[in-house]
Amino acid sequence: MTQGDHNAKPDDALVRASQNGDMVAFEELVSRHRDKVYARAFSMMRNEDTALDLSQQAWVKAWQRLAQFHGDSSFLTWMTRIVINLCLDQLRKQKRLRAESIEQLEEDLGGVERQMPVITPNPTERLERSELRERIDRALGHLTYEHRTVLILHEFQELEYKEIAKRMECSIGTVMSRLFYARRKMAVLMAGWKREESK
Numbered sequence: 001m002t003q004g005d006h007n008a009k010p011d012d013a014l015v016r017a018s019q020n021g022d023m024v025a026f027e028e029l030v031s032r033h034r035d036k037v038y039a040r041a042f043s044m045m046r047n048e049d050t051a052l053d054l055s056q057q058a059w060v061k062a063w064q065r066l067a068q069f070h071g072d073s074s075f076l077t078w079m080t081r082i083v084i085n086l087c088l089d090q091l092r093k094q095k096r097l098r099a100e101s102i103e104q105l106e107e108d109l110g111g112v113e114r115q116m117p118v119i120t121p122n123p124t125e126r127l128e129r130s131e132l133r134e135r136i137d138r139a140l141g142h143l144t145y146e147h148r149t150v151l152i153l154h155e156f157q158e159l160e161y162k163e164i165a166k167r168m169e170c171s172i173g174t175v176m177s178r179l180f181y182a183r184r185k186m187a188v189l190m191a192g193w194k195r196e197e198s199k
Contacts, residue, residue, distance in 0.1 A: 009025075
């Protein structure tokens with residue numbers, strides 16, 4: 001069959017044709033949904049090259065696993081799930097690498113704890129910490145309920161994305177984009193206040 005024969009068909013018909021080895025039908029599915037799949041990857045990774053690479057990996061994986069698609073959800077929902085899982089794996093890897101880098105840095109500096117005074121804490125340092133806490137609380141107050149909640153659950157209560165999504169009754173992709181926005185907003189607010197205070 002040619003691409004033109006598939007244009008008017010609904011997704012489920014194209015999926016069935018693809019499951020029977022019709023590559024042209026699968027290409028039509030890719031053509032219909034690649035922008036949405038890429039957009040989901042980009043919303044999580046915030047990097048065009050990485051998002052492109054992961055969305056392409058998702059399509060390869062979808063073709064390989066097509067027999068596992070039984071139509072319980074829409075094809076796009078199924079595809080979105082695949083790309084979200086690939087993004088989460090990538091983010092976990094990046095987080096692990098970042099954690100290792102931080103550990104290495106702490107080791108190079110002789111460990112943060114070992115540098116802290118043991119018996120007589122520095123009163124200025126305590127004051128700075130208290131000011132930092134106040135700035136964080138103030139910045140949190142400028143976030144919307146959704147952005148503040150996702151940040152608190154992830155950063156302070158250390159919940160996994162899946163658990164946050166369940167609690168907030170939204171998708172993991174939504175959790176990721178809210179978290180990205182909340183962190184960026186916090187950084188902008190706190191940097192602005194710090195500049196004002198140092199004037």
